Amino acid sequence: MATTARNGSGEALDTLDTLDALATGPSSSGDLDATYDVVVVGGGAAGLNGAVALGRARRSVLVVDAGEPRNAPAAHVHNFLTRDGTPPADLLAAGRAEVARYGGRLLRGTVTAARQVTNGSARTGDARFVVDLADGRVVRARRLLVATGLVDELPPVPGVAELWGRDVLHCPYCHGWEVRDQAIGILGTGPMAVHGALLWRNWSPDIVLFLHTAPALSAEQAEELAARGVRVITGEVAALELENDRLAGVRLTSGEIVPREAVVVAPRFTARSGILAGLGLTTTDLEMGGHVFGSSIPADSRGATAVPGVWVAGNVTDLVGQVISVAAAGLWAGAQINADLIAEDTARAVESYRAREPVPEEPYSAGMEAEVTERVLGGRRHGL
Numbered sequence: 001m002a003t004t005a006r007n008g009s010g011e012a013l014d015t016l017d018t019l020d021a022l023a024t025g026p027s028s029s030g031d032l033d034a035t036y037d038v039v040v041v042g043g044g045a046a047g048l049n050g051a052v053a054l055g056r057a058r059r060s061v062l063v064v065d066a067g068e069p070r071n072a073p074a075a076h077v078h079n080f081l082t083r084d085g086t087p088p089a090d091l092l093a094a095g096r097a098e099v100a101r102y103g104g105r106l107l108r109g110t111v112t113a114a115r116q117v118t119n120g121s122a123r124t125g126d127a128r129f130v131v132d133l134a135d136g137r138v139v140r141a142r143r144l145l146v147a148t149g150l151v152d153e154l155p156p157v158p159g160v161a162e163l164w165g166r167d168v169l170h171c172p173y174c175h176g177w178e179v180r181d182q183a184i185g186i187l188g189t190g191p192m193a194v195h196g197a198l199l200w201r202n203w204s205p206d207i208v209l210f211l212h213t214a215p216a217l218s219a220e221q222a223e224e225l226a227a228r229g230v231r232v233i234t235g236e237v238a239a240l241e242l243e244n245d246r247l248a249g250v251r252l253t254s255g256e257i258v259p260r261e262a263v264v265v266a267p268r269f270t271a272r273s274g275i276l277a278g279l280g281l282t283t284t285d286l287e288m289g290g291h292v293f294g295s296s297i298p299a300d301s302r303g304a305t306a307v308p309g310v311w312v313a314g315n316v317t318d319l320v321g322q323v324i325s326v327a328a329a330g331l332w333a334g335a336q337i338n339a340d341l342i343a344e345d346t347a348r349a350v351e352s353y354r355a356r357e358p359v360p361e362e363p364y365s366a367g368m369e370a371e372v373t374e375r376v377l378g379g380r381r382h383g384l
């Protein structure tokens with residue numbers, strides 16, 4: 001997996017260096033343990049908060065992170081109470097330090113596969129899972145927390161990928177305030193294009209809806225857009241025009257260029273689920289207005305999947321989760337995993353308690369005393 005995450009200014013992020021420093025810091029030796037209570041796959045906000053909860057619950061935790069958080073291209077994290085405006089890399093560096101503070105181990109790397117093993121075998125102890133790392137190492141885990149995030153599949157229009165997360169946006173709650181009152185274009189690629197245009201109209205009076213590959217408007221939609229002062233341009237977009245690595249405008253196939261300062265796209269949100277597929281878990285498509293906008297791994301409200309012992313948190317299961325909400329989901333999954341381990345530990349303890357050797361009778365027990373008295377004194381003893 002490439003490790004060239006960049007910030008809003010196009011600078012390479014130092015998250016991986018920080019991660020390395022923590023991974024080889026004083027709290028952790030260079031070698032990995034053979035078995036962890038929990039291996040967390042993915043060290044974004046969801047995985048890290050899960051690891052903090054588990055570390056504080058005195059569980060041994062390994063976080064393996066490839067270092068490609070979804071919001072890496074953005075300059076700042078917004079809508080995170082008390083941390084609004086923090087660069088994404090800084091937030092994660094602080095999260096990793098918190099994991100390390102509670103004894104969690106952090107490793108830069110990629111998990112290539114995970115598989116179930118027989119629970120409680122002599123070879124694996126009480127680990128249920130074997131986890132393969134890209135560097136060839138193998139670790140075992142009693143539980144897995146998979147927080148691998150999602151991939152934003154961008155529309156194949158030249159210029160979109162280059163400006164993604166800077167002048168090409170998708171989420172008004174992440175970027176809307178920063179581009180308020182600017183000239184914004186909506187790139188229509190599906191039936192939600194009108195919804196997007198009306199949504200972003202909240203942040204700017206200058207909205208142009210480029211219908212591009214979106215369906216033709218109904219009379220009602222055309223009226224709503226007109227009433228809100230949204231201009232509609234039919235015909236396909238050929239490319240985004242860039243000047244000095246910033247957006248200058250939207251070029252139509254007719255050659256016309258419409259000046260814009262920001263363009264909104266609707267990516268397809270695809271869960272990073274490769275590891276989970278190997279464990280027998282498949283994604284479910286999610287629809288809005290009859291349009292599939294992404295795929296995610298189903299889980300219950302605790303993050304438990306259909307495979308016992310495999311838990312998920314964050315964008316891999318919640319496609320619309322924001323940083324603060326995926327962090328909360330990670331915490332909750334971590335707490336539930338701890339409860340699951342407590343249940344298993346207790347069941348094992350009861351099993352061995354019941355199977356223990358019977359305690360030999362005391363040499364001077366009350367029963368023995370009575371027998372000796374009977375034999376020695378017979379009918380002369382007191383109490384008859």
Ligand SMILES: Cc1cc2nc3c(=O)[nH]c(=O)nc-3n(C[C@H](O)[C@H](O)[C@H](O)COP(=O)(O)OP(=O)(O)OC[C@H]3O[C@@H](n4cnc5c(N)ncnc54)[C@H](O)[C@@H]3O)c2cc1C
Pocket residue numbers: 041042043044045046047064065066067068069070071072073074076077078079080109110111112147148149150152164165166171173174175272275313314315316321322323324326
């Ligand atoms: C451009 C942009 C701007 C955004 N701005 C905001 C904002 O301002 N505020 C906000 O709340 N939200 C924002 N978001 C949404 C935010 O990015 C997500 O809510 C958040 O990143 C989800 O966290 P996560 O932990 O689920 O996944 P991620 O942050 O994506 O972390 C997943 C981690 O898992 C790693 N990984 C994946 N597969 C493996 C593997 N096999 N082995 C090891 N590691 C692996 C990845 O490399 C990555 O580091 C923005 C999103 C985008 C695209």
